[in-house]
Amino acid sequence: MSDAILQADAVWKMVQRNRDVYLKTWKTNFLPPLLEPLLYLLSLGYGLGRLVPELDGMSYAQFIAPGILAITMMQSAFFDTTYGSYVRMFFQKTWDAVTATPLSLNDVLVGEMVWAAIKATINTALVALVVAAFGLLPWAMLPLLLPVAFVVGLLFGGIGMMFTAKVPHIDSFSFAIYLLITPMMLFAGTFFPLDQLPDVVQRAAQVLPLTHAVLVTRPIVLGDPAAVPWQSAAYLLVAALGLPILAVQWMRRKLIV
Numbered sequence: 026m027s028d029a030i031l032q033a034d035a036v037w038k039m040v041q042r043n044r045d046v047y048l049k050t051w052k053t054n055f056l057p058p059l060l061e062p063l064l065y066l067l068s069l070g071y072g073l074g075r076l077v078p079e080l081d082g083m084s085y086a087q088f089i090a091p092g093i094l095a096i097t098m099m100q101s102a103f104f105d106t107t108y109g110s111y112v113r114m115f116f117q118k119t120w121d122a123v124t125a126t127p128l129s130l131n132d133v134l135v136g137e138m139v140w141a142a143i144k145a146t147i148n149t150a151l152v153a154l155v156v157a158a159f160g161l162l163p164w165a166m167l168p169l170l171l172p173v174a175f176v177v178g179l180l181f182g183g184i185g186m187m188f189t190a191k192v193p194h195i196d197s198f199s200f201a202i203y204l205l206i207t208p209m210m211l212f213a214g215t216f217f218p219l220d221q222l223p224d225v226v227q228r229a230a231q232v233l234p235l236t237h238a239v240l241v242t243r244p245i246v247l248g249d250p251a252a253v254p255w256q257s258a259a260y261l262l263v264a265a266l267g268l269p270i271l272a273v274q275w276m277r278r279k280l281i282v
Contacts (some may be wrong), residue, residue, distance in 0.1 A: 095242045106137055172197040176261050183267075
């Protein structure tokens with residue numbers, strides 16, 4: 026038990042280190058997560074939305090708002106454990122410095138992914154405030170989004186760290202973005218219903234983690250959390266536990282010869 030407590034404390038030390046750096050550059054950290062979703066909401070929700078009839082009994086802006094929130098969860102965590110972690114690992118040599126202390130490599134890796142989940146939660150909260158201000162999210166539902174954002178962030182933090190374990194150099198992350206992140210943004214029920222797609226694409230979409238993030242987020246944003254599909258919630262929980270474990274194993278193979 027004492028080992029588990031010490032390990033948790035060590036992980037939290039790494040989280041605190043990343044948090045402190047984040048707070049020193051809070052202006053540049055806060056603006057991008059707010060501006061990009063706001064542009065999506067204005068251009069698609071209220072621009073293109075004027076040309077789109079109601080979807081499932083709701084306006085187009087109401088339909089895409091949960092997708093925008095889920096994309097925020099995904100991107101915040103994924104980019105932090107890919108570009109962010111890679112820079113801290115290779116260019117800034119932060120990991121070398123930290124592992125010279127009593128913190129182990131496992132502590133650093135888990136701390137990185139936990140911080141990515143926390144960052145996803147922070148960014149989701151910021152976007153949710155904007156969405157709620159537009160009347161697209163009941164204010165009472167805001168607290169329910171935060172644990173979802175943390176779980177989804179941990180999941181995509183694990184995926185990002187897995188890519189970090191495999192890429193030969195930082196430019197290779199572009200393959201992950203073009204082959205995984207961008208297709209998920211387009212084919213996970215974010216901007217149009219999945220049932221508009223061919224059957225084979227619908228079945229493929231059910232494998233994508235962002236699809237289940239959207240399926241869990243949408244009922245909450247619409248004010249009906251009881252309608253959250255338990256299968257999607259279970260998918261996210263299992264993946265949020267399993268993928269970070271796999272990521273740690275892959276990173277240890279990369280760094281420990």
